[in-house]
Every structure is written in C-alpha cells, then in structure tokens.
Amino acid sequence: MVAMWERGLAVSAPGKVIVHGEHAVVHGKVALAVALDLRTFLRLRPGAEGRVRVCLPGVGVQRSWDTPELRALRGRIAADFEESKSPSLEQLDALREFAGIAAGASGPDSLATLAFLYMCLAISAKYGDVPSVDIVVWSELPTGAGLGSSAAYAVCLAAALLMVCGAISCPLQEGESTARWTEEELTVINNWAFQGERVIHGNPSGVDNAVGTWGGALRYQAGKITPLRRVPTLRILLTNTKVPRSTKVLVAGVKEKILKFPAIMNPVLDSIDAISQECQSVLEEMPANPSPEYYPVLEEFFDINQHHLNVLGVGHPSLDRLCQVTASHGLHSKLTGAGGGGCAITLLPPDTSPLAVEAAKQDLCACGFECWETKIGAPGVTLHSLSSLNTQVLHVLSQS
Incomplete structure (x- = not known):
C-alpha cells in the first residue's frame, strides 16, 4: 500500500444538493439528497520525515506541525477518540489552543484546521502512529452555499488518513486511473467523516457526509438515511444567487407559519412529502441515461415544489428572477437548500439545445449570479491516480 501512495494519489468526494423536501424534512417529511458532480480534491503525498503539512488554498490555510508534538497532544486528549463518539468540548478547546485558534x-x-487536527489525531490514535503526510485540498464547491463543501472535505480527509494509517486498503492497482473502496470500508470512511462534520457543524444530520461517501441519491426522513436503489445521472445548471441567508432564521420562520396557520401549512408539507416520494419512484424507474420523455414529470415536480417553498416563506426575489430567466429558455428551476437566496437547480433534458443552455447561462450571469453546468447522481468518494486528474485540478494541487 505504501508503495502506491508514495508516488502521490488523490481522493475526491462530491458535493450535494437537495432535490425535494427542504424545510419539510425538519418536520418529519421525506427529503431527497443527490450527489453533485462538483467535487473536492485532496492530494496525498508522504511528508518530510516527522512533519504533517496541510494546505487549503481555497480558505487560505497553510499549516505544518512536527509529528512528536502532535503525538504529545494526542496523548493528552486521546481518552475519548472513537468513530461513534462526538468530539468533546475539552478536546476541541485543547486543539484550538494548540493551533492558536481563538475561542x-x-x-x-479555523473550522477546517480544527477538523483536520481532530481527524488526524483521532484516526491515528485508533489505527497507528501519526503519519508524516503532505496534504493539499482544493474544491470546485463554493463554501457556505449549502452544497456540502465541508462534508466533501471531511470525507476526503477520512479516506486519505484511514488509508495512510492502514485502516482501509489502497484499492488503486498499477495502471488504473480510479478506484473505489468496498462497502465495509465506505462505512468506516463515512463514520469518521461524520466526526469531522461534528467538529465543523456541532450537530449535523449526517446526510451530507453520506452523500459524499456513497454518491448517487439518498432518502432522508426523521434521522433515517436510505440510499436509492439506483439513480440516473441528470444534467443540471446549478446557480448561486450569491444572496446571503441564515438557515436558522428561515427554519424558524417556517415553524412560526406552521404554528400560526396549521390547517393551511400542514397540507403544504404533506404535498412536499408526496413530491419527494413520487420523485423517488420516478428516479428509480429511469434508466442510467434517460431519454427526454422522462423529464416532463420531473419538471412539473420542480414547478409545484417551488411554489410550495414560496408559500412556506423561503422564496426570494432573486430566486423568482432566476426561475423567470430559465423559463424564458424553456427550462424549469427550483431553489435547493434553505432558500431566501442561496442556490437553485435547473433541469437540462437531453434534448435541450447547447445554444439554449449557453443563452440561459449568459442571462443568469448577467443577473450577477454564478452558474455551473454539472450533473447530479455523481459517484461518491473515489481514489485517483494523479495523472488522471484534469489540468485545472492538477495545476491547483501542484502549485500548493
């Protein structure tokens, strides 16, 4: 295993979007989360002897530590390191002090550095010595946009550190460009990635790291996560309105509306739940590369749910504008995530002309939005040979 990664390898994990069920999921309804083929990449190389280095150019982090001082820190706080146990406040305080991060x-x-230190010490405490590694992480995902960027980071870190410590295999064979781990190994990766998410978010649902680990699509309801049997790869536009919003404030607003008008709002939640379940059935029936006739029903679900989300009070003029712009090109959109601005997804049926897609993208960018043409239903965490990465990713990783 060591021989393979000594030449350098890369790990990638996808972001996520909610297709249906945002906000309703808080009230016990079904949500569908799918892997977004905008990915986070981690380059893994042996570090200088006795040194651990981590570089995150996207958030301006470049840190390194001596392995003996990390070992000493681990010895002081290692009592409760376990993949099923939340990081303790005492452990996190000790890590903050060590890294010079203000309370x-x-x-x-700060959060990315903290998550790295916790995962490095916790995984090495369970599976071996603190490794001398050089890690660079770069992402195609914007941070703070509800697209699972922190979970993709945690999944990449978990896979890389577990592999270096010998807890999981290095599945990439000589001459291969990509490989994936076994189901059992993916479960271990997911468990540790969840701990990284806990460092960053405190009390996450576990959906984002599960999507980053397994890819495809997941159904989430009342804490239970179930992978869809199979899911097609669908082309979408992902648009970031760049309008900042507070998820906490939006969730509280929906709750207030439900308490105020239960006879009106509960049927809206029930309808969103029905859309999620109907959409799951449609996705599981679709072939891997679906033809255009499968799309009209998905487009109707988008339109109906977008109206429901406006009724819940989580719409925004920027999202209305986005839906109008894409509708003028014959395309259907809905918000994804918390709403109140943030991001939206637009379905691109296979018979959509490249000219229409390009025109829609130009019009969206003219509104001041950021727009990506990408896919949903992407593969989960993946191991890559460095030579198989695209030029842009290689350039960023090699510059750091």
Missing part, C-alpha cells in the same frame, strides 16, 4: 472563531479557515 469562538468560526471562519472556514
């Missing part, structure tokens, strides 16, 4: 600091640089 209460919640910027992506």
